[in-house]
Amino acid sequence: MTVCVSRCYIAARNGMNPKREGLTQTMILNSDGRGFGLVFLCLLLLPKLTTAQQLTLNLTPMPVSVQAGTGSLRVDSSFSVALAGHTEPRLERAVERFLQQLARQTALPLSLKPAKTPQATLIIRTDHASKEIEEVDEDESYVLEVSTAGAKLTAPTPLGAVHGLQTFLQLVDISPDGFAAAAVAIQDKPRFPWRGLMIDSARHFIPVEVIRRNLDGMEAVKMNVFHWHLSENQGFRAESKRLPKLHELGSDGLYYTQEEIRDLIAYARDRGIRVVPEFDLPGHSTAWFVGHPELASGPGPYQIERRWGVFDPAFDPTSERTYRFLDEFIGEMAKLFPDQFFHVGGDEVNGKQWDANQQIQEFMRAHGIKNNQALQAYFNKRLQAVVEKHGKSMIGWDEILDPSLPKDITIQSWRGPASLAAAAKQGYRGLLSNGYYLDLGWPAARHYAVDPMSGDAANLSPEEKQRILGGESCMWSEYVNAENVDSRIWPRNAAIAERLWSPEEVHDPASMYTRLDSISARLEWLGLTHRTYYRRMLQRIAGSAATPDEFTALRTLTDLVEPVKDYTRQQTALAEATSLTPMNRVVDAVPLESDTGRRFGELVDKFVSTSCLDAEIEARLRTHLLLWRDNDAKLQPLAQRSLLVQEVAGRSQDLSALASAGLSALHAVSKRQPAPDTWKVQQFAIMEQLKKPKAQLLLIPIPAVQKLVEAAASGGACVGAKQ
Secondary structure (H helix, E strand, C coil): CCCCCHHHHHHHHCCCCCCCCCCCEECCECCCCCECCCCEECCCCCCCCCCHHHCCCCCCCCCCEEEEEEEEEEECCCCCEEEEECCCHHHHHHHHHHHHHHHHHHCCCCCCCCECCCCCCEEEEECCCCCCCCCCCCCCCEEEEECCCCEEEEECCHHHHHHHHHHHHHHEEEECCEEEEEEEEEEECCCCCEEEEEEECCCCCCCHHHHHHHHHHHHHCCCCEEEEECEECCEECECCCCCCHHHHHHCCCCCECHHHHHHHHHHHHHCCCEEEEECCCCCCCHHHHHHCHHHECCCCCCCCCCECCCCCCCECCCCHHHHHHHHHHHHHHHHHCCCCEEECCCCCCCCHHHHHCHHHHHHHHHCCCCCHHHHHHHHHHHHHHHHHHCCCEEEEEHHHCCCCCCCCCEEEECCCHHHHHHHHHCCCEEEECCCCEHHHCCCHHHHHCCCCCCHHHHHCCHHHHCCEEEEEEEECCCCCCCCCHHHHHCCHHHHHHHHHHCCCCCCCHHHHHHHHHHHHHHHHCCCCCCCHHHHHHHHHHHCCCCCHHHHHHHHHHHCCEEECCCCHHHHHCCCCCECCCCCCCHHHHCCCCCHHHHHHHHHHHHHHHCCCCCHHHHHHHHHHHHHHHHHHHHHHHHHHHCHHHHCCHHHHHHHHHHHHHHHHHHHHHHCCCCCCHHHHHHHHHHHHHHCCCECCEEECCHHHHHHHHHHHHCCCCCHHHCC
16 A cells, blocks of 8 residues: 555644554655665654654655654764765765754754764765766765664765755754654655756846855755746846846846856755756847847837836847857856756747837748747747757747757746646657746645646656656746745745655645744754744834834734735736835735644634534634734724835734634534524625735635634534535
């Protein structure tokens, strides 16, 4: 029997005996159907827990195979690490970084250099070096064995060792005897070879130090590709020594020097992360033309675009001058970025400049080019030859796919699994990003449910499936800046990282959320600000004169709202947002997923599943609802003094109304008699009004309160209403 590994943890956490529940063991298979051959045993199997077994095994991503041992390895100030087998400076730096992270987590005074003795606490053995320039299919596997006597990490290359060290860090936690790592035997390797994060530094410039700490976060969850979006209508962000007008005129002075880029690439490589640059063309290219209007298909002059959207400017695909320019530029960037892949964008070309350009139209007629799609295919074929000339493999978004292009290009799909599968059937490698757009504000569970092998891809042949390399999460930056970008990526990105690393059978969202809480806390030790930013932004919104009670009232409200989803923020704005619009509102400060709202919903589901008979849960729900009902009175005085709080005053009143509806529902449930239909209709009408966004914010507990109303309408007989 094959079951998801996380069910063992859920069973133990809920007070069940995993063995009695049939969860004693499972074989975890890789995507190719081969198992590592180890049986997974629940850490919390024994009815009487030892010190080691009290340590919660919160690993993200979940490894392929975990076997629980007996006892735990004490982690104290004598903890040391030694290298055996192949060694190299990168591996030594990885050990130093690991020891620094462990020291931060534990506050222990550790030696921060590899030990020279074979009696070290942790012995790392690697067989051979990894490639000087990392490649897609390099071996990233590792084996980690922890016992009461010590630990051993074995990997073919330093890449696997880097991953194994991160797993060890997640094993370390406080215990009754101090810090310790649970005794386990882990065999692990990734399901997909390409596990990426794209950060858009072009729309809003993201400083180097912010990129660095996000690379640290990627290392922690075993992501291995940083896709760097460096040009856009709103900015050109990479220094070009050969063509300096690009960054001098197209960046507002906000760009990365070549020295900074080299340093960042080295920083990423130390962490097992490849850096793939993206320079978007032929569309999304206004910033290119500020310094080089001669390359555009329409007359200039051009200036940096401040608005968001799809705009008309596009490269002239019929001019030889375009290809001479791109040859020079790509030649320079190919030397700067060592990775095999070079991303050319290629998306969302509306063709309006091409339609209006008489010379381009004459060129199309003379060469039998029937439409703009065929014209872009002509451009991409010429562009691919330039990319290949400089030793790179071209990658682009869905729109570059055309049978005339060679099979060594790679398609990154924002359109979905059907588009990805179509590319694979035609012989092209592909990546999935549809479903992994972090900026759309989806909950982690929705991203977690998306799989590169789902939909049409599930029906591909084994050979075609091999062409799907993995996927990438995407952080487009219309509504992020250096202050809040971490919170828009983490911790939800860790759920996507697990989807791309762990076996397909690992898919329990309840377990994922439990482990997401743990990895979120650990990410703070790396300097990520995805949690600490929130209080700072709220303090700015509230102002220095806010009392503790007023600030608490603001936090109570903001913990229960989320920004509007998908692309509705731009559509619901009272005034057009631009790259110069301050991001200092509540909608910019609140997390994209409300943990408080989600947990309230889980509590309601649990209450409903008991036919609304659990008095303890009912009391907890009532406490929440009373707090929310009375919160508005505490917040309104602050709203009178702060313009930024005043914007959400209506949403605060909505929370009070919603809580009143919930309390009314609990009162009706307690009577164990169905509430009148007129009451139900009235309550649902109230909530339909509350569902409408205000201040571009959604009130998250509404669906949970609706379930309470349904329960009241059924007289509390609500087992079937759980979902």
